[in-house]
Amino acid sequence: MNRLVSVLAPATLIAFLLAAWEAACRLGHVPSYFLPPPSAVAEALYRGAPSLALAAWRTLSVALLALALASVSAVSIGLCAALSRTLQSAVHPLAVGLQATPLVAIAPLFVIWAGIDHPGRAIVALAAVVAFFPIYSGTVSGLKSVDPDLESLFDLFGASAMQRLLRLRLPSAVPAIVEGHKVAAGLAVVGAVVAEFVAGSGGAQGIAWRILEAGNRLETARMFAAIIVLALMAVLLQLAFQVLERRALAWWRGR
Amino acid sequence: MVFQSPTLAPWLSALGNASVPLELDGVPRAAVRQRAAAALQLVGLGDWLAARPAQLSGGMGMRASLARALVTNPRVLLLDEPFSALDEITRRALADDLLRLWSVGRPAIVFVTHNVEEAVYMAGRVVVMTPRPGRVAAEIAVEASLPRVEGFRTTRVFRETAEAVSAELAAAMEPH
Numbered sequence: 001m002n003r004l005v006s007v008l009a010p011a012t013l014i015a016f017l018l019a020a021w022e023a024a025c026r027l028g029h030v031p032s033y034f035l036p037p038p039s040a041v042a043e044a045l046y047r048g049a050p051s052l053a054l055a056a057w058r059t060l061s062v063a064l065l066a067l068a069l070a071s072v073s074a075v076s077i078g079l080c081a082a083l084s085r086t087l088q089s090a091v092h093p094l095a096v097g098l099q100a101t102p103l104v105a106i107a108p109l110f111v112i113w114a115g116i117d118h119p120g121r122a123i124v125a126l127a128a129v130v131a132f133f134p135i136y137s138g139t140v141s142g143l144k145s146v147d148p149d150l151e152s153l154f155d156l157f158g159a160s161a162m163q164r165l166l167r168l169r170l171p172s173a174v175p176a177i178v179e180g181h182k183v184a185a186g187l188a189v190v191g192a193v194v195a196e197f198v199a200g201s202g203g204a205q206g207i208a209w210r211i212l213e214a215g216n217r218l219e220t221a222r223m224f225a226a227i228i229v230l231a232l233m234a235v236l237l238q239l240a241f242q243v244l245e246r247r248a249l250a251w252w253r254g255r
Numbered sequence: 256m257v258f259q260s261p262t263l264a265p266w267l268s269a270l271g272n273a274s275v276p277l278e279l280d281g282v283p284r285a286a287v288r289q290r291a292a293a294a295l296q297l298v299g300l301g302d303w304l305a306a307r308p309a310q311l312s313g314g315m316g317m318r319a320s321l322a323r324a325l326v327t328n329p330r331v332l333l334l335d336e337p338f339s340a341l342d343e344i345t346r347r348a349l350a351d352d353l354l355r356l357w358s359v360g361r362p363a364i365v366f367v368t369h370n371v372e373e374a375v376y377m378a379g380r381v382v383v384m385t386p387r388p389g390r391v392a393a394e395i396a397v398e399a400s401l402p403r404v405e406g407f408r409t410t411r412v413f414r415e416t417a418e419a420v421s422a423e424l425a426a427a428m429e430p431h
Contacts, residue, residue, distance in 0.1 A: 149262040156256055157279040167275070171266045252266050254307025 036221035044225040052210065052229045059196065059206035060233055062120065063188040066127030070184055074132045075177065078139030082169060083161065088140065099133040103191060107198035119199035123206070127191035131184035138180025142173025171252075178248045182241040189234050207233065257324050257334045261316030263308040269295055270304040273322045280327070294322040297356060314345035318352075325356065332364045338373070350376055354402035371424065375417045376403060383423045392427035395420055 018038045024030065025037035032040060045052070081088035107126055114122035146169055154168050196208035207230045214222035263272045273291035282290070295304055298318040308316055317337060324332055334353075338346040350373065357364060368374050374381045375397055383393040399412050407413055 147262060149258045149260070150264060153256060153262065153275075154279070157276045159279045163279055167278070168264070171264065174266065253309050254265065254268070255309045 033218040033220050036224060040221040041224040041228070044219075044221040045228060048222060048225050052207065052226055055205055055207040055210045055226070056229050056233045059189070059192050059208060059230075060237065062123050062206065063127050063185070063192045063237075066124050066191065067131050067181070067185055067188045069124070069128040070131035070188070071135055071181060073128075074135035074180075074184075075139050078136050078143065079165070079170070081140055082143040082165060095133055095136055098129065103130055103194050104198065107195050110195065111199050119196075122199055123192050123195040126195040127188045130191035131188040134183040134187065135177065135180040138176040138178075138183075139173060142176025142180075143169045145176060146172045174252050175249055178245050182238075182245050185237055185241045186234065189237060193230070257317075257320050257332070257337045259336045259339055261308060261311075261313075261320040263316060263319055263323075265308050268305050268307055269300055269311065269319045269322075272308070272319055273326050276323060276327050291322070291326055294326040295319065297325065298322045299352065312345075314341055314349060317341065317349060321353070321356070328360060328362075330362050332362050334364060334366045336367050336369065339369070346373070351402065353377070358402055371417050371420050372408070372413075375413060375420060376408065381416075381420050383420060383427055385427045393420075393423035395423065 022037045022039060025032075025035060036044075077091060081091055103126065106129075107122075110122040110126045110129075111119065114120075114125065143165075150168060150172075151164075154164050159167070192206065193208040196206045197212060200209070200212060207226055210226040211223055211230070214220070214226060263269075264275070267275070270288065270291055273294050274287045277287040277290060292301075292304055295301060295318075298321050300306075300315060300318050300322060303311065303315065303319075306315075308319070311319060321337070324334075338349055341349065353364075354377065364377075366374070366377050368377070379397055379401055381395045381397060382391055383395070384390065385392045395416060397412070397416050399407065399410070
């Protein structure tokens with residue numbers, strides 16, 4: 001019963017809002033470049049589905065590639081920082097500064113560096129830069145969150161710094177590192193979308209570029225369709241990472 | 256060393272946890288597994304080698320922790336209120352098991368507890384400590400055989416020693 005309500009209630013609300021939107025557009029003669037009715041958006045979605053899916057896949061694969069790059073670099077830098085306090089205090093302000101700087105502001109730099117012929121590189125690099133911080137800070141804080149009693153046991157058994165890192169601190173950090181990846185995955189998509197907007201060329205035809213292109217032509221229904229596909233993609237990615245996180249934690253904890 | 260809580264690594268099985276001291280010591284792999292399994296067998300966890308700490312009960316976690324402490328055949332063991340978080344039945348079962356384990360190699364065990372009866376049951380010598388600063392206030396020998404005979408808690412020796420320790424403890428707590 002409760003389940004039924006939790007499905008039906010939002011569905012009814014959405015259906016009602018869509019109907020109201022449709023009615024308002026038709027009765028109020030709203031020009032479709034300003035606000036297309038849901039039926040027009042649905043049509044654009046239906047017609048454009050294959051190419052939108054392809055564009056979404058391009059953006060997604062760029063985001064995932066960026067995530068992989070960020071993961072390798074953030075975890076390894078985090079590990080080095082864990083071994084050396086000096087290195088950690090050296091890296092920390094840079095990492096925080098980079099994270100605090102609005103992404104859009106540095107995006108044009110990346111586009112210049114990548115060169116006009118390779119907007120794809122700029123997009124990967126920018127998405128990797130935003131995805132870096134959550135993984136790095138997850139790694140660093142995870143490596144510190146060791147059970148102090150386990151730590152003194154390792155002291156007692158005469159563990160070396162390397163043994164302590166690999167056998168105690170790294171495994172202790174797994175939950176925090178996994179959580180960092182989940183956050184980073186969402187940010188990588190944001191980074192890819194922002195970079196596509198800034199690159200704004202036909203060289204990188206991801207989903208954000210499709211939004212931009214439709215917007216430039218005042219084809220608002222197609223814009224809506226692309227936004228819906230982007231939102232769906234982001235939600236699915238987030239869900240996938242939630243499942244992955246749960247699995248990883250179950251494996252780590254043994255149940 | 257055994258703490259108040261089992262203090263096991265959640266990502267390792269019982270066998271993995273009991274292996275840690277040997278692995279850190281550089282003991283060859285095959286010998287590590289074998290000795291760790293033997294230690295777990297000894298504390299009664301022979302059927303739980305692959306279990307993770309999250310799958311063990313409080314008493315079983317404590318047993319695994321004990322196995323990890325015993326695996327190196329230490330000559331001195333420090334147990335810091337190891338049974339304080341357990342229920343009475345488990346606590347008594349573990350107390351007898353610990354005394355039985357002790358009787359094999361007879362390592363010196365320093366057993367910290369706040370429970371007078373537990374102290375008298377476990378120890379050959381009970382040392383009463385003062386609160387901060389912790390100094391030795393009294394030392395009382397328990398004149399009975401170890402491990403304890405069945406029904407030791409009902410004997411006169413047990414009762415009288417427990418009363419004596421309680422009296423010393425009360426005296427030690429008084430501010431001077």
